[in-house]
Each structure stands twice: as structure tokens, then as C-alpha cells.
Amino acid sequence: MxxxxxxxxxxxxxxxxxxxALSDFDLEVRAGEVxxxxxxxxxxxxxxxxxxxxxxxxxxxxxxxxxxxxxxHRPHDAQSLGIATVYQDLALCxxxxxxxxxxxxxxxxxxGVLDEVxxxxxxxxxxxxxxxxxxxxxxxxASLSGGQRQTVAIARSLIGxxxxxxxxxxxxxxxxxxxxxxxxxxxxxRERGLGTILISHNMVDVMAVADRIAVLRLxxxxxxxxxxxxxxEEIISAITGASDSAVTRRQARKREEREARGEGSP
Amino acid sequence: xxxxGDDRRPPEPGDAAAQQTAPEAMPAVDSxxxxxxxxxxxxxxxxxxKLRSGELGSxxxxxxxxxxxxxxxSLDSAFLSAQNLSDLSQQIVGTGMIxxxxxxxxxxxxxxxxxxxxxxxxxxxxxxxxxxNGMNEWLALLVALAGGAxxxxxxxxxxxxxxVPAFVVTLAGNLAWNGLMLQVLGTSGTVNxxxxxxxxxxxxxxxxxxxxxxVTAAVGVGLFLLASLxxxxxxxxxxxxxxxxxxxxxxxxxxxxxxxxxxYILNQYQGLPLALLIFLVLLVVIDFVxxxxxxxxxxxxxxxxxxxxxxxGISVPFVRxxxxxxxxTMAAVGGLFLAGQIQSASQTSGGGNLxxxxxxxxxxxxxxxxxxxxxxxxxxxxxxxxxxxQSGMNIMGVSNAVQFMITGSVLLAAVVVDxxxxxxxxxxxxx
Numbered sequence: 001m002x003x004x005x006x007x008x009x010x011x012x013x014x015x016x017x018x019x020x021a022l023s024d025f026d027l028e029v030r031a032g033e034v035x036x037x038x039x040x041x042x043x044x045x046x047x048x049x050x051x052x053x054x055x056x057x058x059x060x061x062x063x064x065x066x067x068x069x070x071x072x073h074r075p076h077d078a079q080s081l082g083i084a085t086v087y088q089d090l091a092l093c094x095x096x097x098x099x100x101x102x103x104x105x106x107x108x109x110x111x112g113v114l115d116e117v118x119x120x121x122x123x124x125x126x127x128x129x130x131x132x133x134x135x136x137x138x139x140x141x142a143s144l145s146g147g148q149r150q151t152v153a154i155a156r157s158l159i160g161x162x163x164x165x166x167x168x169x170x171x172x173x174x175x176x177x178x179x180x181x182x183x184x185x186x187x188x189x190r191e192r193g194l195g196t197i198l199i200s201h202n203m204v205d206v207m208a209v210a211d212r213i214a215v216l217r218l219x220x221x222x223x224x225x226x227x228x229x230x231x232x233e234e235i236i237s238a239i240t241g242a243s244d245s246a247v248t249r250r251q252a253r254k255r256e257e258r259e260a261r262g263e264g265s266p
Numbered sequence: 267x268x269x270x271g272d273d274r275r276p277p278e279p280g281d282a283a284a285q286q287t288a289p290e291a292m293p294a295v296d297s298x299x300x301x302x303x304x305x306x307x308x309x310x311x312x313x314x315x316k317l318r319s320g321e322l323g324s325x326x327x328x329x330x331x332x333x334x335x336x337x338x339x340s341l342d343s344a345f346l347s348a349q350n351l352s353d354l355s356q357q358i359v360g361t362g363m364i365x366x367x368x369x370x371x372x373x374x375x376x377x378x379x380x381x382x383x384x385x386x387x388x389x390x391x392x393x394x395x396x397x398x399n400g401m402n403e404w405l406a407l408l409v410a411l412a413g414g415a416x417x418x419x420x421x422x423x424x425x426x427x428x429x430v431p432a433f434v435v436t437l438a439g440n441l442a443w444n445g446l447m448l449q450v451l452g453t454s455g456t457v458n459x460x461x462x463x464x465x466x467x468x469x470x471x472x473x474x475x476x477x478x479x480x481v482t483a484a485v486g487v488g489l490f491l492l493a494s495l496x497x498x499x500x501x502x503x504x505x506x507x508x509x510x511x512x513x514x515x516x517x518x519x520x521x522x523x524x525x526x527x528x529x530y531i532l533n534q535y536q537g538l539p540l541a542l543l544i545f546l547v548l549l550v551v552i553d554f555v556x557x558x559x560x561x562x563x564x565x566x567x568x569x570x571x572x573x574x575x576x577x578x579g580i581s582v583p584f585v586r587x588x589x590x591x592x593x594x595t596m597a598a599v600g601g602l603f604l605a606g607q608i609q610s611a612s613q614t615s616g617g618g619n620l621x622x623x624x625x626x627x628x629x630x631x632x633x634x635x636x637x638x639x640x641x642x643x644x645x646x647x648x649x650x651x652x653x654x655x656q657s658g659m660n661i662m663g664v665s666n667a668v669q670f671m672i673t674g675s676v677l678l679a680a681v682v683v684d685x686x687x688x689x690x691x692x693x694x695x696x697x
Contacts, residue, residue: 076579091577093570095638096563104567105578113558117497120506138507142691 004067005030006163006195007052007083012061014047021047022219025061029164029195034186036198036206039216040239045199048216049166052197053085054078084157085166090149092156094142098134099123101141102156126155130188133181147178151185164195171205183209203232217241324632326683327647330676334651338658345658348534354650354657355532356469359541360385360604361620362649365627366552367418367596369645370589372628373556373569375637376432378593380421380439381624385601386616387447388414392465392602393457393611394450403464411598417443418594422587432590440621448613456612459605469606471540479529479538486546487522494518541603545646552642565589569638600624619670626677627652634684651676 005028014022022044029035039045050056052063054072062069065081072078078085092101099116102123108115123137132151134144141149150170157165167186171179186209189196200206206213207227215223215238223238236242338345364381371378388410396406421439425432451457459466473479494514501508532538556562567575568585576582604620605611629635630651631644655676659669 075577079579087577089573091571091574093567093574093638095570096566100563100566104563104574105580107560107563109560114560114563116558117500117504117506120501121504124506 003030005064006066008064009048009052010062010064012048012051012058012063014044014051014056014058016047020219022051022058024220025216026221027197027214029197031163031195032190032193033211034190034196034198034209036200036210036213037216038200038203038206038213038235038239039222043216043239044219045216046168047219049085049168049197049199052078052083053166079160079162082161082163083166084160084162084164086150086153086157086168086170088169088172090153092141092149092153095140097140098127098137098144098152101152102126102159104156106159126158130155130158130185132185145178147174147181150174150178150182154182154185154189158189158194162194164197165189166197166199168199169201170198171200171202179205203236206235207232215239324641324643324647326680327631327644327651330630330651331647331654334654334658338654338661341658342661344661348531350657350661351531352535352539354653355528355542356539357607357657358646358649358653359469359539359545360600360607361623361627361652362545362600362645363548363603364597364600364620364624365631365645365649366548366642367593367600368624368628369631369633369640369642370565370596371432371593372633372635373565373637373640374586374589375569375635376425376586376589377625377635378421378436378590379433379621380417380436380443381593381597381600382616382621383440383443383447384414384417384594384597384616385604385620386611386614387417387443387450387601388598389601389605389611389615390447390450390457393459393605394452396463396465397457397459398454407464407602410602411595414598414601415591415595418591418597419587421594422590425590426583426586444617447615451611451613456610458610461609463606463609465602465606466609467540467606468544469541469603472536472538473540473543474537476533476537479532480526482538482543483522483525483529486550487518487525490521491518541606549642549646556642561588566638619673622677623652623673624649626673626680629684630676630680634688635681636684636688648680 008026008028010026012022012025012027013020025044025048027035027037027048037045037048047056051058052072054075054077057071057073063072064070070077070081072081072083075085093104096104099119103119108119108122110118120137127134127137130151132148132155134148134152141152144152154165154167154170170182170186174182183205186196186198190209190211198206198210210227213225213227213230213235214221215225215235217239218241222241223235225235225238335346344350364385367381368378391413392406392410395401395409396403401409417439421432421435424430424435461467461470491514494509494517498508498511498514529538532542556565564575564580564585567578567580568582572582575585601616605615627648628640628644629648631641631646631648633640633644652673655673656669659672664672
């Protein structure tokens with residue numbers, strides 16, 4: 001992949017009080033690729049996402065957008081750059097219908113009045129191109145299934161024509177069939193040339209759709225893997241830090257000592 | 267279930283096959299839509315589906331009005347006389363206006379307990395400025411309305427910016443603004459408003475020409491039909507589902523029947539009251555704002571999911587403050603109509619069971635206490651229920667004690683219906 005990254009983070013750090021939630025974090029996302037961000041609970045995934053989305057601006061480091069450094073102070077900054085975030089709680093308004101939710105905050109207007117017809121038309125086109133199946137665009141979101149709500153939330157993030165979409169645990173609460181629908185949708189985002197950051201706990205999902213897998217451990221990068229040339233075991237050991245055990249540390253120290261004595265490697 | 271494609275254009279033999287072969291932009295939408303069958307049967311079908319899933323809308327309140335009118339009409343024929351119904355149409359305006367503000371607040375899932383006191387305060391401001399200090403009556407009217415808006419803004423500020431629960435802010439306001447009203451009225455206690463004052467005339471003017479009521483009904487029905495037809499045509503042009511012509515005609519006929527029946531009854535007595543006309547025009551305008559503008563959509567969004575609204579870039583504090591400002595302003599409007607009705611502002615203005623009545627009116631009318639669901643028409647329907655009960659019991663000579671108990675029971679019944687319909691909405695996955 002020689003293409004320049006759309007979004008790149010270099011040395012980003014964030015501290016909450018006594019906790020260094022993120023330190024010296026690097027990440028690159030290119031157009032048309034799915035980067036999975038994995039890690040244990042508290043590894044800093046959410047902090048990283050919030051730094052990109054402008055919810056909690058980072059303390060240090062550089063965020064570059066299409067090669068030029070940018071500052072993201074507010075969610076609005078991220079949105080206007082072209083970064084759309086779908087949070088785990090989806091933030092849909094249950095009482096509004098699908099069209100109302102898709103265009104919430106970006107309503108199309110005609111003579112100052114909501115243009116329901118054009119919004120409905122565009123909603124159908126968007127849902128069609130994503131092959132999203134929902135019973136009707138005019139029923140309240142409350143009556144949709146969990147998977148359908150997730151797909152509506154993802155579709156909503158596409159209304160503003162973003163370049164990067166961040167999906168926070170999109171399959172966490174879903175059944176098998178619904179998870180499959182959402183994963184199909186993630187692949188369609190890639191086909192549309194969007195860069196996708198996928199946060200997930202589920203290795204099966206990650207291995208199914210991700211192109212690259214970035215592992216976070218204790219707020220630091222702990223490996224970047226190409227999907228083609230890695231295994232689930234390798235990633236899990238990077239997540240859990242199994243490669244960083246007492247045994248490996250002792251071996252590393254002995255090797256350093258030998259090198260210091262000038263004996264060279266055995 | 268029919269295919270949605272049939273809805274967009276007339277079904278032709280071989281149409282479905284043509285759609286499948288032609289690589290059109292959106293052939294795949296069809297199979298996944300819940301499409302109503304065309305014509306009357308489909309209408310009944312959808313009505314049943316909505317009923318089962320707890321989307322009752324204004325159905326319970328319409329049934330309530332029919333029951334109340336039947337009961338009181340059979341007990342005393344004076345109740346259904348043209349005179350009583352005409353009086354009723356005027357009497358509900360004050361309560362209904364205040365209830366409009368409550369509907370806004372309820373749409374956010376909040377409550378405003380101060381509207382009674384605020385209505386009394388604004389009536390007192392007008393009476394003292396105009397009658398005692400001799401200020402120009404239009405100016406005094408504007409000051410009173412601005413006062414209501416300012417009071418609402420103060421509530422909104424403490425709720426939205428400081429973060430005090432709205433219920434507590436407005437409970438404090440209920441007492442404080444009542445105190446301010448007593449202060450404004452001063453030692454006199456009661457200020458009589460002359461019958462040629464603007465406030466009294468707004469309430470008591472009646473267009474006596476029979477043409478007024480009929481023309482109003484005709485214009486209303488005509489505008490409804492025109493808007494429906496234009497919308498259907500635009501939807502057809504854009505190839506999104508539209509209401510079938512039969513349904514538009516049916517709706518128009520129902521609305522026309524109600525409008526002309528009301529006009530006929532009003533003309534049997536004196537004619538169309540100005541207060542009722544103002545109320546109806548205001549309801550149409552506010553309904554439009556709530557359903558067809560970005561601001562209205564923001565109110566529903568905040569009522570549905572605050573976090574979702576905030577993430578969509580909606581300024582939640584702005585929506586909250588503006589809604590409480592509207593509630594305060596509508597309380598002032600209602601207070602002025604009530605003052606015009608009794609032609610005075612006194613220490614009891616805005617007191618008694620007014621607050622309960624307006625909240626009851628909004629809830630009885632079908633606006634949910636849980637936020638995000640409702641319509642401004644519930645202010646009219648609810649005020650009609652409350653007004654009918656009071657009017658009927660007054661005719662029957664029922665004591666205040668019993669009236670309070672019955673009105674309280676009706677409010678409880680309305681809240682029970684709201685809670686139950688919300689529960690079945692949840693069961694049907696719609697809440």
C-alpha cells in the first residue's frame with residue numbers, strides 16, 4: 001500500500017489525572033482500508049478514538065489529515081474534516097423515523113421548510129447503495145432490530161460524505177445474523193473508498209474484515225499486523241502481553257548483558 | 267402485502283418483470299417496505315397495526331369527548347345547545363393557550379409547574395400598566411407578553427445552564443411569580459378591566475355574520491386539501507410513496523364535516539368567536555413549526571435522545587431555554603385571555619386548579635409525559651375535554667368539591683392511558 005494515509009497520528013498522548021491513558025500512540029489510516037483497533041479493556045482504544053473524534057483532545061503528539069497537521073478540539077472540527085464516528089450507544093432518537101435520524105442536524109430544506117420528500121428520496125438511495133434492509137424509512141427507529149439500528153447509525157455517519165469512519169464496537173450487542181449484516185456493511189464502506197477504523201473485542205469479526213490490525217496495550221502501540229500475514233494467536237498474545245512475560249524479559253536481559261560483555265549472540 | 271413499486275406508479279401487466287430486468291437506480295427498495303394496501307382496506311389495516319402497537323395518537327381523547335358529550339347531553343339537553351357549545355369554544359381558549367406551552371415542555375420530557383402563576387402575573391402586569399397607569403393598551407399587551415417570555419427564559423436558564431431540574435425551578439417559580447403578582451397588584455388586590463379594553467375585546471368579540479364561520483371553515487378545509495394534493499404530487503414526481511388520492515379525499519371529508527358542523531353550531535348562536543379563530547390559527551402555525559421546520563425537529567430530537575441530539579450538533583441548552591421561553595409566553599397569552607374572560611386581574615388570577623387543568627389538558631390530549639411524542643393539537647382536544655366536564659357539571663349544579671375529584675380522576679386516566687400505550691409500544695418495539 002503505497003498510497004498516502006488520509007489520517008495519521010504520531011506520538012499522540014493523553015493523560016487523565018494520574019492515569020496515562022495513551023502515550024506515544026501512532027496510527028495511519030488510508031482510503032479504502034479497514035484498520036482494526038484492538039486491545040484489552042482500559043488499553044486506550046476509547047481514548048484514542050475520542051482524541052480523533054475531538055471529544056477529548058490529546059495532550060501531545062501530531063494528528064495529520066491528508067499530510068497536513070490539524071488540531072481537533074471539538075467534535076465539530078472532526079466532522080468538518082471528514083471524520084464520522086459511530087459510538088457504541090448509537091445516539092439515535094427512538095421517536096424519530098429513519099429519515100429523521102439520518103438527516104438529524106443536517107436537514108435538507110426548501111424555502112426554509114424541511115424537505116421531507118428529498119430527504120426520503122436520498123435516504124432510500126443511500127440505504128440502497130449500502131444494501132441495508134429495513135422495513136420502511138418512515139417507521140420510528142425504536143421498532144428496528146439491534147442490527148438494523150446499527151446499520152442506520154452507520155448510514156447516518158455517511159450523510160456528511162466523510163473520508164474516515166470510526167466504528168466503536170459495532171457488533172458488540174448483536175446476534176450472528178445481525179453481526180454478519182454489519183460486517184457486510186463495513187466491507188461496503190471499504191468498497192466506497194472510505195477509511196474505516198474498527199474497534200472490536202471480537203477477533204473473529206476483526207479477522208473477517210480488517211486489512212490491518214493495530215494493537216493497543218496499556219496505552220501504547222503493541223504491534224501492527226497485516227491481516228494476510230498474521231494469525232489470531234499472534235494478535236491475542238500482543239493484546240494480552242503474552243510476548244512480554246517474565247520469561248521473555250529475563251531472556252532479553254541476559255542477551256543484553258552478554259552483548260554488553262562483548263560476547264555477541266549465542 | 268403489495269410491492270412498493272405499485273405504490274409509485276399504476277400497476278401494469280409485466281411491470282414487475284420490466285423492473286427486474288431494467289437496471290434502475292432503486293429497484294431493491296421494494297421488497298423490504300411495509301406497504302399499506304391501497305384504498306380503504308389498507309387504511310383499516312394500518313389503523314389496526316398502529317392500535318396494536320400502542321400508537322393511539324388522539325384516538326382516546328376523541329372517544330372521551332364523544333362519551334362526555336353523550337353523557338352530559340343525555341343528562342341535560344342544555345349541554346348540547348348551540349349557546350353552551352359556543353360558550354365552551356370561547357372558554358377553552360385561555361386554558362388551551364397555556365396548554366400549548368405545556369405541550370412544548372412535555373415534548374422535551376420536562377414539566378413546567380409555574381404556568382398558572384405566570385399567567386396571573388402577566389394579566390396583572392397588563393391590568394396595572396393599562397388600567398391604573400394609563401399606558402397604551404397595545405404597549406401594555408406587549409410588555410405583559412415580554413414579561414411571560416422573560417420569566418420562561420429565566421426558568422430555562424436555571425434548567426439548561428445551571429442544571430437544576432425543571433420541576434424544581436418551576437415549582438420555585440410557581441411561588442415566586444405568584445408573590446410578584448401580589449406585589450404588582452398592590453393594595454387594591456383587584457383591577458377591573460373595562461369591557462372595551464383590547465384584552466376584553468380579544469376574548470368577547472364575535473363575528474356575527476354567518477359567512478365568517480363558513481368562510482373560515484371553507485378556507486381551512488381548502489388549504490388542507492391543497493397542501494395534501496401538492497405534497498402527493500411532489501412525492502409522486504420524486505417516486506417516493508405518497509398518500510393515495512382516496513385517502514386524501516377521505517381525510518378532507520372528515521375534516522370538512524367537523525369544520526362545517528362546528529361553523530353551523532356557532533352560527534346557531536352568535537357566530538364565530540375571535541378568540542377561537544386566534545387559537546385555531548395559532549395551532550396551525552405552531553403545528554407547522556413543530557413538524558416542518560428544523561427547530562421543531564430539534565425539539566423532538568432532544569425529547570427523544572438528549573445525547574443523540576447533542577452529537578448531531580443540536581444546541582441542547584438553546585432548545586431547552588427557547589422551549590421554556592415559549593411556555594412562559596404562552597402562559598402570558600393564556601393569562602390575558604382568561605383576564606379578558608372575567609374582565610379583571612385579581613389576587614386569585616392564575617390560581618386555583620388552573621395549573622392542574624392545563625397540564626391535564628396537554629396530557630389528556632395525547633402528548634406523552636415521557637417526552638418526544640405528541641402534537642400541539644392535544645392542547646385543543648385536552649382543553650375541550652376539561653372544558654366540557656366543567657361546563658357539564660356546572661350545568662348540572664355539581665359542587666366544586668366533586669368537580670375537582672372528577673377532573674383529577676380524568677387526569678389520572680389520561681396518564682394511565684399514556685403509560686399503558688407506552689408499555690405496549692415497548693412490547694411492539696416502538697418506544
